[in-house]
Amino acid sequence: MAKKDDYWKDDVLFCVRELCAEHGSRTFTMAQLFAFCGNKLRKMHPGNNTPRDKIRQKLQLLRKEKKLSFVNNRGTYTYREQLLLPGEVDDEKIGEVFKSRPERREYVMETFARDRGWVREAKNAFGHQCMVSNCGLTFRTASNKPYIEVHHIIPLFEGGEDGVWNLSVLCAHHHRMAHFAIPKVRGELGKFLAAENKKILRKKGRANA
Ligand SMILES: [Zn+2]
Ligand SMILES: [Zn+2]
Incomplete structure (x- = not known):
């Protein structure tokens, strides 16, 4: 049995x-x-x-x-297990330094995940402008597409999910800040993004209704 x-x-x-x-x-x-x-x-x-x-x-x-x-x-x-999804970077490429540091691994994974379902979902929901107020640091790439990174507000390694309710779009500068700034700044940015996420999704829900 x-x-x-x-x-x-x-x-x-x-x-x-x-x-x-x-x-x-x-x-x-x-x-x-x-x-x-x-x-x-x-x-x-x-x-x-x-x-x-x-x-x-x-x-x-x-x-x-x-x-x-x-x-x-x-x-x-x-x-939660190690599994390489399309667009993810494997640990070999990330290197030893990242292996013991999940926040770095997550940052690298997010930064290179271009063709993933949740990345598209976040861009559809939040657009291509950095969610930090008045940021304006989004730039255009050689192919004239706006460059934006998708960030998990609660990191996957802390129990966050790939769902749109846990995602945000950030310029490269603010994305690094969200992962590597001093804890106080990271905490404030996280709270701000969570509120912004809710606000935008609520607005969208109303617009669709
Ligand atoms: Zn991130
Ligand atoms: Zn920004």
Whole structure:
């Protein structure tokens, strides 16, 4: 019995990895996961009539093992293990100095992630101007596109998610500040971005309604 259950857990984890790689995001909902692999898991485990319950139960277990986290009761999970998604930089390239410092790794990962789903989502929601008031440091690249970086307000390594509610757009200067300034400045900038994020999303919600 226990053995069968172990297979379930491995199979669910495998599907989580596939889903993340396909969506280019570490954050997903139970509904997305079920839509993505419910049929496949049903075929792999023909004796089970309630795959949805089983998946939910295995997701719980994976949370306990810290392979997944469940944040803010939004019904979304974030995949925590090392996994290279399209557009992410691998540790080899980042170098030894970054390995022991998750905030640096996250900064580098965000800065080079151009073709990821959550990057597009953030740019759609917040545009291409640095969210810091009156900043104006956004510049145009050689291909005449505005250059902007997408930043996680609560870092992934501290339980943040790839969802638009946790994202912001910053110029290169303010992005570095958000990661590497003294704690007081980082804290103030984080609070400012969280408020700005809410304000913009609320406005958008109203505009759409
Ligand atoms: Zn960042
Ligand atoms: Zn800026």
